[in-house]
Amino acid sequence: MxxxxxxxxxxxxxxxxxxxxxxxxxxxxxxxxxxxxxxxxxxxxxxxxxxxxxxxxxxxxxxxxxxxxxxxxxxxxxxxxxxxNIPAHIPRKNGPVNRNESGRNQLEAVDHQADGNKKTSKSFIKEMAFITMPEFDTIPPYMKGRVSYEQLNAAVQSFNTALTAKYKILHQSGKTLNNRSHKLQLRFKSEETKETRGQFFVVEEDIREFTQTKVDKRFQGILNMLRHCQRLRELRGGGVTRYMLL
Structure with missing residues (x-):
């Protein structure tokens, strides 16, 4: 043509x-x-x-x-x-499905090998996975209140910031720490129990110490949402509430 x-x-x-x-x-x-x-x-x-x-x-x-x-x-x-409209934090999934076993295997040091776990590096620090939108949609409205998707993931980031700061100090040799960090390390160790061995957790004092997040009533509501999304569980004892990653 x-x-x-x-x-x-x-x-x-x-x-x-x-x-x-x-x-x-x-x-x-x-x-x-x-x-x-x-x-x-x-x-x-x-x-x-x-x-x-x-x-x-x-x-x-x-x-x-x-x-x-x-x-x-x-x-x-x-x-x-x-x-x-990209979220400030892109949700991601880390590690295998069995998070408890993964966290235990990854944190155990050489002196804990009697428990039968594999040798892993003490430098590893597990983080909480960000909440996905489908997960956020499963949270009951009464539990959400006025907390937005972005605010919830900002709280997740605060948890990760506190976890990273805590375990960096905890993994260091006491001889390399200054006086303030040495006192923090002693506190971290005093809060550990047999149930927390090999697990990653923070307490409210860690949130105050390493982040700008206010530990108030709104924060408690966010904790409920994170428990609902199976990101953490609480372990109480000795007057301390430990927020353990799942």
């Missing part, structure tokens, strides 16, 4: 040829010239039909391009909406 430009040029040439024949029609033309004029008219008619067909195809193509443009514009708007 010839292009629209080629057909247009053909039509222009044929019209020019016909115009020349018409100009010569004032003169008595031989039969051969008259036959030639008829052939040119027939060819021009065929070209016009092809031209109209090509124009129709161009219209259909233009229609498809407009539909594509509209779809592209809608996709672009969706992408921009996603870009403008």
């Amino acid at each position: 010839a292009s629209l430009e080629e057909i247009s040029q053909h039509v222009h040439d044929k019209i020019s040829s016909l115009q020349l024949l018409v100009d010569l029609s004032v003169i008595d033309l031989p039969e051969q010239k008259i036959k030639k004029l008829g052939q040119e008219l027939f060819a021009l008619e065929r070209l016009l039909e092809e031209f109209e067909k090509c124009v129709d195809e161009q219209k259909q193509q233009l229609k498809r391009l407009k539909e594509f443009e509209e779809g592209f514009q809608k996709t672009l708007e969706d992408v921009m909406h996603i870009k403008d």
Whole structure:
């Protein structure tokens, strides 16, 4: 199929040829010239039909391009909406399904090998996985209150900040710590029990020490939400409440 430009040029040439024949029609033309004029008219008619067909195809193509443009514009708007509404913290899942066993295996040091756990590095610090939107939607409205998805994950980040700071100190040799950090390390060790061995946990004092989060009534509500989403459990004893990662 010839292009629209080629057909247009053909039509222009044929019209020019016909115009020349018409100009010569004032003169008595031989039969051969008259036959030639008829052939040119027939060819021009065929070209016009092809031209109209090509124009129709161009219209259909233009229609498809407009539909594509509209779809592209809608996709672009969706992408921009996603870009403008990306959560501050992207939820992620860490480690195997059995979180308790994973945490136990990863924290046990050489002096705890009698329990049959594998040797792992003391430098490992487990973090709480961020809450996904489907999980957030399962939380009952009465439990959510006015806490938003972003605020809940901000609390998760605070827990992780406290965990990281605590266990970095706890994993260090006492000889390398300054006086303040040494006192913190002693407190951390005093809060451990047989049930917490190999587990990661923080207490309210750790949250106050290492983050700007207020430990108030709203914070207690967030704890309920995290328990609902199976991110932690509480272990009480000795006047201390331990928030242990699951």
